[in-house]
Amino acid sequence: MKKNNFSAIMLILLFTGGIYSQTNNLTGSPYSLFGLGVQSNSNIGKNSGLGRSGIALNDPNMINNYNPATFSAISEKSFLLDIGFLGELNTIENSSKDELRLSANFSNLAMAFSLNERSGVGLSIVPFTDVGYSLIGIESNVEGSQDSFISNVTGSGGLNDFKLNYGYRLFDNFRVGVSASYLFGSIRETESVLINTSFLTIEEENYYRGFRFGFGFQFDMNNKYSIGLTTDFPTSLNGTQDRFVNKSLDFVGVIVEDEENLNISNFKLPLEIGFGVSSKPINGFTFNADYKRNFWSFTNQRDDIGRFIDQSLISLGAQYRARERGLKYWQNIEFRAGLNYDSGYLKVNNKVIDNYSFSAGIGLPINRRGTSMLNISFTNGQRGAVEGILIEENFNLININLSLKDIWFRKIKFN
Template sequence: MNKLKYTIICAMTLGLFGYSQTNNLTSSPYSLFGLGVESNSGTGRNSGLGKTGISLDATYGLNLYNPSSVATLRPDEFFLDVGGSAELVSFSGSDTDDYQSTYNFTNVSVGFNSDGKYGLAFTLKPSTSVGYSLIGLQSNVEGSSDEFVTNIEGSGGLNEIRLDYGRTYFNNLNVGIKASYLFGKIEESESILTTNSFLEVNEVNYYRGAQLGLGVQYNLLDKHAFGFTIDFPTVLKGTKDVVIGKYSNLAYTLLEETEDEEIDSFDMPLKLGFGYSTKIKNLMLTADYTKNLWSATNQSDAIGDYVDQNIYGFGASYSVDPKSFKYWKRVDFRMGLNYNSGYLMVDDTKIDTYAASIGLGLPLGKRSLLNISYTLGKKGTTESILIKEYVNTLNINISLSDLWFQQRKYN
């Protein structure tokens, strides 16, 4: 039976890996900047709690917001967590209004606790996502009255393979470490149309690099929980492939082709996170603060500058009686608020995001859950050259629990 479970998990992992490499997880024009927009992926209940979780344990499933939380999985417990996300985004600007929808898998995670000694989790998920289109940009040929039209499309993003390890000390202190490998490609296709010819430029940028992080959780009087995380800065190495071709009089001419050309590395910043949660009977309140020190990377985008990023999250969950035999008394009701200052300054304006979420944790057994959340977010502004986005996000996440590794007993 265990071999069958392992086979299913491996097949799902490989399938989701393929999706993460080929499908866009965003339609945001802001994914034009840097390595794209930060992924919406997550596990379990976090999406319904305003993206908080630095101080939360693994009572309701795997928690990727703090690697030390895997230490709180029950002895011999095995978790499989699979998530999906759908987005409907409305755009508004000085001269545009549009709607776009995207959907895809957002994560696959497996975790277990070996005989209560330590917790271990393996995750594959998107880290950033790119999906933008700039259609019908008109310009004049220099020194002439002739016009040409440019169309630009971008896709891809980075993926993250991640290993979390956590142990418990003194019964109330959890310590964890995570090791991540970031990799992926960002494709940009540019076509330039004139009255007599068609120029096509295809550029694919590849990035890769490793990153380490630490996490700590401390429980006080079984009522208050504190959490701290740190992701150390790292450098992602990059290369690019470029193909430039021209169509004229129905004939194609290859003008340039290069492979594995080195490009500027991309610096990932130092990230610090602080979390607190408390329980009041069956009500849980949680709050997180994260600071990403982008300004210390001393890098800039062609259109904007990188600035320090501040993220505030607040969440609450309530269940009537988690131990009841009645189904709806065990349902976990959730809500949350989140503010993200953004890490890009464009035309002296920060691209920030406000979001509110609601969610449900529907029991599928003693420890398994179907997690559903809806988030409404507002990103950007219509000032200057910027675009305002209203993002409707539906997250569906299945967290399945089972007891493994136990020896069978015979009378």
């Protein structure tokens, strides 16, 4: 008999509710001060444990947002759901001191299903960038005098990626896909300034929104090797700002400025091209290698203290599973490991802010077929360096994803 409509309605409400409840306080990185923040460490399903690789990976039991062509591989009448959680512990270090920062939250909600034997579609809400920094006790001199003042600056927020993917299998070994993203969110910065007995608070919240489109394909060269290509086209995100300034003198507050919907410069996202290879050299093993190039220099953008440059990302991942459908529980457990290098896209004082990371993960089956998984991964990495005004950041991430697969319209027979 068919699944009842009540389950479908509850799922839709859960998904749409996630759009509005999604928050991006998922990082404590000081480098989230730049641009729109740091690239989100949130991933769907297995990708975190594979070093963020998967452009050529074709797996009917997972939601793979790295290439829309993969959605054509979803088994007919199948439904996939993924709910994620991310925890991050940062160690921040400069030439004089270091500190720890901890952040955690729900990180993603995604679903996908087949339309017919040749095509499938997916819908997801995932953080696109994360912002979460604090600069405490900054002492500066008042211009033209010997007086000084103390300021504290905090930032939070980020952008979300609400994405629709569609994949179609043209031939048995060739799949294509398209994607459409609505990027939206806000970045809030609060600065508190103390000058003698005066107290000044400046709050600015920048809102960005815009659409982005992409394309991808996958080609199976034989039963052991596949290649994939993705393209995300450049776009411009519209920006507006709400600004509030309040001054307090002798404990009497005065509103200096209160304005909404101020026009600010749009933020340009670059052309991104990715290429990937996936191989299964022997039974049970899968290897992935991705290279991606983001052409930031063509946007002609600058940050307040740096300029944008072209960015390269290299991702390597490996997975082992003893049996595709093992009869014993341990045969369905998946073991994963990965490496990731990001050359960085911002140059500050002729120093590029790059980062690298190592990840390890495990997939624990939660059904007999081993198609639904509790995916857990740990990532350790480093960003920046102790040099000049820069600092070194060591980050530790835990990604937990509940990845479920079910069959729609399955008939129940009674004897």
